[in-house]
Amino acid sequence: MKPSLAFLALLLALPASAAQLTIELDHASRTWQTAELLKLPEAQTVQIVDDVSYKRNMTYRAVPLAALLPGLKPENHLQAVALDGFAAELTAAPLLQKSGARAWLAVEDPAHPWPALADGKPSAGPFYLVWTDPQAGPISPEQWPFQVSAIKQLKTVAERFPALLPDPKLAADDPVNQGFALFQKNCLACHRLNGGGDAQVGPDLNIPYNPTEYFSGDFLKRYIRDPQSLRRWPQAKMPAFAVSVLPDNELALLVGYLKHMAGRKQQP
Numbered sequence: 001m002k003p004s005l006a007f008l009a010l011l012l013a014l015p016a017s018a019a020q021l022t023i024e025l026d027h028a029s030r031t032w033q034t035a036e037l038l039k040l041p042e043a044q045t046v047q048i049v050d051d052v053s054y055k056r057n058m059t060y061r062a063v064p065l066a067a068l069l070p071g072l073k074p075e076n077h078l079q080a081v082a083l084d085g086f087a088a089e090l091t092a093a094p095l096l097q098k099s100g101a102r103a104w105l106a107v108e109d110p111a112h113p114w115p116a117l118a119d120g121k122p123s124a125g126p127f128y129l130v131w132t133d134p135q136a137g138p139i140s141p142e143q144w145p146f147q148v149s150a151i152k153q154l155k156t157v158a159e160r161f162p163a164l165l166p167d168p169k170l171a172a173d174d175p176v177n178q179g180f181a182l183f184q185k186n187c188l189a190c191h192r193l194n195g196g197g198d199a200q201v202g203p204d205l206n207i208p209y210n211p212t213e214y215f216s217g218d219f220l221k222r223y224i225r226d227p228q229s230l231r232r233w234p235q236a237k238m239p240a241f242a243v244s245v246l247p248d249n250e251l252a253l254l255v256g257y258l259k260h261m262a263g264r265k266q267q268p
Contacts, residue, residue: 018110019126022150027071037107042067046104052144053124060106066096077156080145085200088145088189089157101137106130140245142189157184161196163266179257182250195268210262221251
């Protein structure tokens with residue numbers, strides 16, 4: 001029997017359901033319910049200017065992320081895992097700041113659901129990492145994971161995925177190692193390389209071919225700047241990296257790391 005139109009309308013009118021967020025630290029683990037987070041004394045209303053995901057100003061009920069990370073040290077490393085397989089690698093230091101660029105966990109209230117990210121898409125909820133004064137960071141778009149389901153303390157990327165490492169003979173401040181740091185910040189949330197990484201969104205950037213092997217001239221840089229200008233299709237997910245997010249000198253370092261890794265292929 002087909003449901004009546006009235007019943008379907010009722011289902012559509014129902015508020016979003018509550019959710020839970022798991023935070024796993026080396027010394028503590030806790031699962032938070034939506035209602036618990038909204039009732040925390042630290043929760044407050046925050047105004048986000050030019051929200052990365054919604055592309056406009058937004059208002060959220062949010063909790064300072066530092067309040068949910070007791071005992072974490074600036075040198076520690078975290079990963080925010082999203083429902084769609086996005087896995088943002090996050091150094092703890094910026095997340096613990098109480099001034100300048102400040103991290104907040106925005107919590108979607110089931111009674112007041114957020115708008116959809118696009119037609120046919122869900123909202124950024126149930127949990128979304130947002131930043132006030134991100135320009136003081138600077139904070140990249142990859143540090144704004146949405147639809148977050150878990151936050152985990154992990155070893156550093158270099159420790160977990162040695163297949164990503166440049167030639168160990170290079171100096172710590174070599175441009176290739178600088179590019180590796182930028183790769184972790186801007187690319188690893190969606191991509192793997194040599195099979196290394198936890199993301200499930202984009203393709204591996206070295207196996208079977210590195211993009212520096214099939215993008216000639218400056219086309220790779222143009223693609224990173226504006227993917228839709230070179231390849232346009234409705235399901236495309238890769239964001240554009242503006243100069244304000246990834247300056248030209250950093251883009252050159254990132255491409256330099258990728259070119260270096262084309263000579264260090266390792267089969268997963």
